[in-house]
Amino acid sequence: MQYPMKRAFSKVSFPKYNKPEIRTEIPGPRSKQLLSEMNVLQETRTINFFMNTAKSQGTYAVDADGNVILDVFGHIASLPLGYNHPAMAEAASKPEWLPFLLQRHALGVQPPEEWPRELRETLMRVAPKGCSEVLTTCGCGSSANENAFKAAFIWKRARERHGSEPTKKELQTCMQNEAPGSPQKSILSFEKCFHGRTLGCLSATRSKPIHKVDIPAFPWPVCPFPRLSYPLEENQRENREEEDRCLTRVEQVIHTHPIPVAGIIVEPILAEGGDHAATPYFYQQLRRIATNNGIAFIVDEVQTGCGATGKFWAHEYWQLDNPPDIVTFAKKMQVSGFFLKGEFRPAQAYRIYNTWMGDPLRMLQLDVITNVIEQDNLLKLVSDTGNFLKPELERISRENPYLIANVRGKGTFLAFDMPNGESRDQFLFEMRQKGVHMGGCGENTVRLRPPLIFCQQDATVLLETLETVVKNMKVSGNHRESAPTH
Amino acid sequence: MQYPMKRAFSKVSFPKYNKPEIRTEIPGPRSKQLLSEMNVLQETRTINFFMNTAKSQGTYAVDADGNVILDVFGHIASLPLGYNHPAMAEAASKPEWLPFLLQRHALGVQPPEEWPRELRETLMRVAPKGCSEVLTTCGCGSSANENAFKAAFIWKRARERHGSEPTKKELQTCMQNEAPGSPQKSILSFEKCFHGRTLGCLSATRSKPIHKVDIPAFPWPVCPFPRLSYPLEENQRENREEEDRCLTRVEQVIHTHPIPVAGIIVEPILAEGGDHAATPYFYQQLRRIATNNGIAFIVDEVQTGCGATGKFWAHEYWQLDNPPDIVTFAKKMQVSGFFLKGEFRPAQAYRIYNTWMGDPLRMLQLDVITNVIEQDNLLKLVSDTGNFLKPELERISRENPYLIANVRGKGTFLAFDMPNGESRDQFLFEMRQKGVHMGGCGENTVRLRPPLIFCQQDATVLLETLETVVKNMKVSGNHRESAPTH
Incomplete structure (x- = not known):
């Protein structure tokens, strides 16, 4: 059940996806169909899209319509190692996990x-x-x-x-x-x-x-x-x-x-x-x-x-x-x-x-997570990615002071404000259409909650998409041209 | 992910154990060692014994000391199909479960x-x-x-x-x-x-x-x-x-x-x-x-x-x-x-x-559970076992009115009262030493919470052990000889 503390996980690479691939609007027709099926039984207005979890990999979520989406929201900050991390897959295949899968204690x-x-x-x-x-x-x-x-x-x-x-x-x-x-x-x-x-x-x-x-x-x-x-x-x-x-x-x-x-x-x-x-x-x-x-x-x-x-x-x-x-x-x-x-x-x-x-089964996952964090030095990766990303967001804020303000946070736990809730929601929608899934919080804030494996290449995709969306919002005037709230 | 509604699970038999096998006191030396290790970090006074979950099968729990124990408590009524049910094991081995094991949504x-x-x-x-x-x-x-x-x-x-x-x-x-x-x-x-x-x-x-x-x-x-x-x-x-x-x-x-x-x-x-x-x-x-x-x-x-x-x-x-x-x-x-x-x-x-x-992973378990309940007609088994067990408990109550009273309940969700909390706790302890794990509730009540697969053979083991323990309690006078509280 326990993994060696110093096991070499080898630096994990996720070659499957390195940029968004968009086939439909998001949510697409298949997600919309699932929304209508589910809405009979449960609230669905909070759902952004349905996932093909098996096809998702690393920092990229694949949705039910086959769109490949950079996931900078990560299940409300709940995805530590990205999707289907090979170390997790290897551990989960061991017979030691089975008893905790078949019953709860x-x-x-x-x-x-x-x-x-x-x-x-x-x-x-x-x-x-x-x-x-x-x-x-x-x-x-x-x-x-x-x-x-x-x-x-x-x-x-x-x-x-x-x-x-x-x-x-x-x-x-x-x-x-x-x-x-x-x-x-x-x-x-x-x-x-x-x-x-x-x-x-x-x-x-x-x-x-x-x-x-x-x-x-x-x-x-x-x-x-x-x-x-x-x-x-x-x-x-x-x-x-x-x-x-x-x-x-x-x-x-x-x-x-x-x-x-x-x-x-x-x-x-x-x-x-x-x-x-x-x-x-x-x-x-x-x-x-x-x-x-x-x-x-x-x-x-x-x-x-x-x-x-x-x-x-x-x-x-x-x-x-x-x-x-x-x-x-x-x-x-x-x-x-x-x-x-x-x-x-x-x-x-x-x-x-x-x-x-x-649930002891989820404890077994945590065991892998803490091992990978240590072996792959993910706290340093988070800091390095943050140190690349935050100054870039600050630059974009300086260039677009009425759209992006108050860049803040530590590591990749970053955020910025937009003029108001409507422009923030519009921004999140446009980002998602271009294959970058982000979340909001507070009244007018965008929050970054990527997995810990989020790297400079992912950050670059995020920044390029963000600059495109911000540029479009400026051109269309689809925001309030006033001083950003606080 | 979904199993055919009418899949034939075949009547499941659990040949591995059909009676308790007791090697040590319960908790035994290994469980006691684990209790002392765990007590440094967490409350342990509520724990009866540690489990070897992989070796447990059907209605029988195997503890860390190798004792084979008929489980009539079932993790506080939380064990529907007993341990390591073959239908659950078969389902869990399917690749469809893996994505829900590797991350949470x-x-x-x-x-x-x-x-x-x-x-x-x-x-x-x-x-x-x-x-x-x-x-x-x-x-x-x-x-x-x-x-x-x-x-x-x-x-x-x-x-x-x-x-x-x-x-x-x-x-x-x-x-x-x-x-x-x-x-x-x-x-x-x-x-x-x-x-x-x-x-x-x-x-x-x-x-x-x-x-x-x-x-x-x-x-x-x-x-x-x-x-x-x-x-x-x-x-x-x-x-x-x-x-x-x-x-x-x-x-x-x-x-x-x-x-x-x-x-x-x-x-x-x-x-x-x-x-x-x-x-x-x-x-x-x-x-x-x-x-x-x-x-x-x-x-x-x-x-x-x-x-x-x-x-x-x-x-x-x-x-x-x-x-x-x-x-x-x-x-x-x-x-x-x-x-x-x-x-x-x-x-x-x-x-x-x-x-x-x-947790969608636990939903996959429920899918198997509801299928097995239907295929193996477990509601009827529960009724049949209860219809055998309850009259027997009532007979024992009539024969031991100052020790066992107010036999009640439906199916195998049964209970009876003992004279007071001390005699009830003594009874549970003695039952456990003889390889039958039961639980208490209220002030002076013993509750039965076996898995749904609990059958007449299991009930017979329970009853025989119970009669032995009750007889010993009568002989030793280790209870208050007064009208049962209820």
């Missing part, structure tokens, strides 16, 4: 004998500095954050009881969803953040009204997140003032909000909300505030984790003296869950628990 | 072209009567229930707005987690119910304090669930009175609870809470109350679904005129999600959505 009752080793050698191998445990794996990013919140609440209440077991009154009242057993405690989050869509997560999420409206929410506090001015080098003083403004508000809210704060959750880059990041200073201060107030500091690396910023975890850029208490993950990791410091493990069993507790 | 953005067919021919093929859609698949049972709650809230608010879009004020206030955008709406559930452990689900769950304490909860209403007296035939009048008492309380709560009820959620058998069921009359009346009050009627079939009661869905026993509005599933289905009536699909896109939206 209840990992908390009768796990496979390989599980402790997988936890240790696959997950803990990439554990963020300071996190000594991983509790638990689960089925999606939302579940990871829900469980992280629970760990923070349990930790906070145990501290308040000085480590004693819950009282009889707490055990009674919790069955009625009443205090003190169901405590008045909150998670503090930030404007434009996204932490998932289940009811606990959604109470922290502040991305868009359509994500939240009509769903009951806990009355938890929200604070402003710094809106930095770009380029960062030219706006250091204003940005520091903006960050201090937000930090002051965080301290105010902690001391005045009617529901005591048990945890602060923050993304290294607020990805769904428009790819907003703060400088390391902001996160260092936030960590300090959490420590000083006995609050759990939770870093949501669901979208930023697993290498796309050029570090395995984006919060490595902050160089914290005191690491995060809890780090959540999903997407590129293929499994979801959270790392934590030992003191955050509940004292009692059965508190953070469910039936499947994730 | 964002099913709401760029799903595989096979997905509409899988939804139609795998999931909708087993859709409960009256449910015309399946929205969405997701990663675990809790996520299914969370999304079902969201569908109920969205439906309720849309009705209250007479189908209009959310107002500007609603879109603004929801970003602050305030009414009217974050509405005061509730889900009504029942004492001892279990609907999952994420914060929304946990607000409905009322199983045990240790599941709930220290976690904030929405102030949602709870109602008593009927406690029937067994055998049912001898207690019809009392049971009807008990059910009417609970129904009256449901109506009272709906009309008086300060937070308006948007949905009622109920399990056909309250499984985690102690395997309590009501008669069809109760559920028929509950459905009527929901309809009359404009409340969504949600049936949680996470544990009861997929055949273990002798019907594919346990709520088929109720013979409702008006089917449930929403039916949630997970466990034996290998995928989780929920079926619904068309009117419960939100009018807007992106409201019930996430990145993975489940």
